[in-house]
Amino acid sequence: MHSRAGIVLAGGFARRFGDRDKTLAEFRGRPLIVHAVEPLRAVVERVVVSCRREQRPAFEPVLSDVEYRPDPTPDAGPLAGLDAALEGLEAETVAVTSADRPLVPAGLYRSLLDSLSKEGVVIRADGIDQPVPAVFETRALRRAVTEQRSNGTRRLRAVLDALDCTTLDGETITRQWGEDVLADVNTQADLDRLEE
Numbered sequence: 001m002h003s004r005a006g007i008v009l010a011g012g013f014a015r016r017f018g019d020r021d022k023t024l025a026e027f028r029g030r031p032l033i034v035h036a037v038e039p040l041r042a043v044v045e046r047v048v049v050s051c052r053r054e055q056r057p058a059f060e061p062v063l064s065d066v067e068y069r070p071d072p073t074p075d076a077g078p079l080a081g082l083d084a085a086l087e088g089l090e091a092e093t094v095a096v097t098s099a100d101r102p103l104v105p106a107g108l109y110r111s112l113l114d115s116l117s118k119e120g121v122v123i124r125a126d127g128i129d130q131p132v133p134a135v136f137e138t139r140a141l142r143r144a145v146t147e148q149r150s151n152g153t154r155r156l157r158a159v160l161d162a163l164d165c166t167t168l169d170g171e172t173i174t175r176q177w178g179e180d181v182l183a184d185v186n187t188q189a190d191l192d193r194l195e196e
């Protein structure tokens, strides 16, 4: 059986956003993390939320049917969060996104999943391959994460250096799915702009 999982990275401290938990900030009437989880859940069998232990009580009332993988060490970075989320994950394919990207539709995940022929499918936007949203062979991603963490990096993008991925053109993606489909929220101003 071909099994698919999703991972939502949500454990950052969102320092550019301010004092509140960015992932719970309201966007179009719902917390950001809900916008990240729901389209993903439509295309995979299980969704794993990679977060800090203390975030879980606030996530539970707004997210249903997800699993939590708390960071073993808080603030160790997204690559460490991804590593913990992959541990014991039984799925052949994994779609990865971040909780601060509220406009990635289920259809985009479907086309990423349909395009998977090598170790991963990523989108190249502004000349740079983006590690999220992206789809990977779970085994290859696990290997790449282990390899890059052993090199001492915290950067999520570093996994792409250790993977043989197909690249989709960002302009084609935004033409099809909307200008802000790949937008991430770093600041309150980013959120205000997307709300407009």
Ligand SMILES: Nc1nc2c(ncn2[C@@H]2O[C@H](COP(=O)(O)OP(=O)(O)OP(=O)(O)O)[C@@H](O)[C@H]2O)c(=O)[nH]1
Pocket: 009, 010, 011, 012, 013, 014, 015, 016, 017, 022, 050, 051, 052, 071, 074, 075, 076, 077, 078, 080, 081, 082, 098, 099, 100, 186
């Ligand atoms: N599980 C986990 N996720 C993380 C960690 N650091 C960042 N992330 C997530 O990775 C995604 C991208 O994070 P960044 O934009 O680099 O960091 P951020 O914490 O959101 O924001 P800044 O502190 O303002 O840079 C976000 O969804 C974060 O929640 C971490 O240590 N653990």
